[in-house]
Amino acid sequence: AQTVTQSQPEMSVQEAETVTLSCTYDTSESNYYLFWYKQPPSRQMILVIRQEAYKQQNATENRFSVNFQKAAKSFSLKISDSQLGDTAMYFCAFMKHRSTSGSRLTFGEGTQLTVNP
Amino acid sequence: DADVTQTPRNRITKTGKRIMLECSQTKGHDRMYWYRQDPGLGLRLIYYSFDVKDINKGEISDGYSVSRQAQAKFSLSLESAIPNQTALYFCATSGITGTGGFGELFFGEGSRLTVL
Numbered sequence: 001a002q003t004v005t006q007s008q009p010e011m012s013v014q015e016a017e018t019v020t021l022s023c024t025y026d027t028s029e030s031n032y033y034l035f036w037y038k039q040p041p042s043r044q045m046i047l048v049i050r051q052e053a054y055k056q057q058n059a060t061e062n063r064f065s066v067n068f069q070k071a072a073k074s075f076s077l078k079i080s081d082s083q084l085g086d087t088a089m090y091f092c093a094f095m096k097h098r099s100t101s102g103s104r105l106t107f108g109e110g111t112q113l114t115v116n117p
Numbered sequence: 118d119a120d121v122t123q124t125p126r127n128r129i130t131k132t133g134k135r136i137m138l139e140c141s142q143t144k145g146h147d148r149m150y151w152y153r154q155d156p157g158l159g160l161r162l163i164y165y166s167f168d169v170k171d172i173n174k175g176e177i178s179d180g181y182s183v184s185r186q187a188q189a190k191f192s193l194s195l196e197s198a199i200p201n202q203t204a205l206y207f208c209a210t211s212g213i214t215g216t217g218g219f220g221e222l223f224f225g226e227g228s229r230l231t232v233l
Contacts (some may be wrong), residue, residue: 040133043227045209045227104165104175105222109161110159
């Protein structure tokens with residue numbers, strides 16, 4: 001079974017600064033997907049970024065980028081130029097590649113990020 | 118209108134009552150899921166369905182049942198609600214190839230259930 005761990009329950013950052021959220025996972029799979037989801041106070045779950053394990057290049061989406069270290073089973077999210085609208089709960093999630101069980105995600109515990117003005 | 122709609126958005130009920138949470142989607146996806154979110158635990162999978170005739174248990178199915186009435190509808194029932202089922206419940210969908218990419222889940226807005 002897969003496990004996902006987010007060791008930082010809460011973090012804060014000043015507006016316009018950079019922050020990194022940590023995520024580690026445990027799996028025996030060699031190919032898989034990793035995701036970061038954002039949950040603002042509206043409680044909507046929003047996909048932030050996706051990484052395919054067989055790709056060595058780290059994924060980037062505008063101000064969001066990841067540091068994917070496959071050997072270390074680490075998948076951190078970096079948010080650059082933080083904005084007040086980035087205040088949210090962030091979840092790291094794991095999915096087996098081409099799983100016969102569909103898009104079943106295993107989620108971490110979440111990190112509550114607060115961006116201060 | 119939202120692509121994945123959950124009703125009710127909020128519900129307060131009493132111990133022992135039967136409660137149904139409903140989910141409908143307009144994305145045309147075949148796969149639907151019910152997750153439960155608790156503080157400090159993240160989201161955990163309750164049930165998932167690949168099509169109307171295929172329903173599978175997730176990590177925490179005890180105390181819950183589901184019904185896939187149609188491709189677009191997937192409901193979650195608590196036959197006899199208990200206080201530790203107080204949580205935020207999410208319905209989600211995904212397609213075989215995935216609109217927006219393989220594996221992406223599209224979530225509803227959540228149903229907050231409080232069991233007194």
